[in-house]
Amino acid sequence: MRKTLALKPPSFAALVQQFFTEYLVAQRSVSPRTVACYRDALLLFLDFACRQLGKAPTSMRLADLQPDLILAFLDHLEQDRKNSVRSRNLRLTALRAFLKFAGRRDVASLHDVERALSVPMKRFERPMLNYLTRAEMVAVLGQPGESWSSQRDYLLLTMLYNTGARVSEIIGVRVVDVVLDGAACVHLHGKGRKLRSIPLWDATVAGIRSWLRLNPTLLGEAALLPNRDGKAMSRSNVAQRLDLAVSRAGVEQPGLLKKRVSSHILRHYMPFPTISGNEDKRL
Template identity: 70%
Template sequence: MSQRGYYVNLHIATRSRNLRLTALRAFLKFAARRDVSSFYVIEQALGVPMKRFERPMLGFLTRDEMLAVLGEPGNTWTSKRDHLLLTMLYNTGARVSEIIGVKVSDVVMDESACVHLRGKGRKQRSTPLWKSTVQEIRFWLRLNPTLGADAALLPNRDGNAMTRFNVTQRLNIAVNRAVQVQSSLSNRSISPHTIRHTTAMHLLQAGVAFSVIALWLGHESTNTTHRYVEADLTMKDKALARLQEPEVQTCRYQPPDDALMQFLKSL
């Protein structure tokens, strides 16, 4: 605690620092229009640069790993809900906050089946659903006839919407079960956001355009979607295979036949 009573945090993450700096810059630009006399000081503060940082490689699952995590719906109410939860996460590539906010009325199950998601900044988007997902939702609603239009599609035992912790906990259980089938899942940190990356990567590998994937995931810019190309080594290998290798023949080194070599040979 400093003398002025402000708490100084010396362990601020780089992204948090840049986010706070962005907010500060917005305020200073507003203040510059209100107090022209302080423009010189404000201009110096606006000159503080953003801190650079290395973006971690995106983690994702292969199709076999994802299918192992999904597994088969069990006989209990919780296992059926968890299977639908993971299926919708993979189908839509939604964020956790988006999937737990889905209400029964947000699901459209006619010929153009889709689910309405509420993303960042209260932006809404519609994501199509597989026929198998629609069938599972229909079965789930028949199993829970008391769920009204405004009720959470995936509630907890109390009938309320699931929390982020609930979703992470149920995913960990599914991953621990899937390790018995896919040993590559062991000792890996798999979060609900990993499934979101998996959906995007599988769409990219299927040949879906960047702009469509960006709309699918609710990205404001396609630059975010381009990160998936950096993470996919298989696509890079295919691209390298299309590039013809240079036909270079390596020759064994032959020393020049100079006077020193002649002298050494004569010894």
């Protein structure tokens, strides 16, 4: 009678590698940003787990991922790293995705995976979204100054206001993504690789034309709104420039200094564009 050789389950290290190379990239084709988010979550967890368990990552097993360890990691994120509940839940989402994948590759550990997946997301209150008055919005936009950075920042804020786009979408805009002739629009590359086209107002088109005349080397695949090194701006860079604009506008509109103004606020202030695609007549 022939003996059936039992297949050896993959090691924990092999599961982590397969999760990224085979599942996320090859099968799901998720965006590089999502891969980076999941990578950071697992790196944080492995670093914490190794210290708690006294094991190297190569020595870990799925059975080590007990609910108590995961809950301790999530508490560490909130208490020691001062992460918000939203960030905590994002890290847990990445862990859960890995566990579901691992359970399909190592069926002998399904019970351990099931117990680990029982750790719930944490509920939290969503704060009421702040808003800007028309006068405050006009003050934040301001007028383009003489310096290179001032003119870039003005166009940055104008495009955020015009399009209602996420920061990641705006800093990802390339020169080739902007259509200025005919029905002017900008092609945005959003979350989940979604593409959408947003009409541009006449004032925005004029601002882009002026910016490109000032920077004749910005062509094709180049970032429309680069930093001093010619690369795309970062999210923290945009937040810094917006904070400067709000501080400047606070002289004219003191109420701004009592508000937490973020790019998300600008997204929700976006008016409905007119049929002709012209700028908001309230401004």
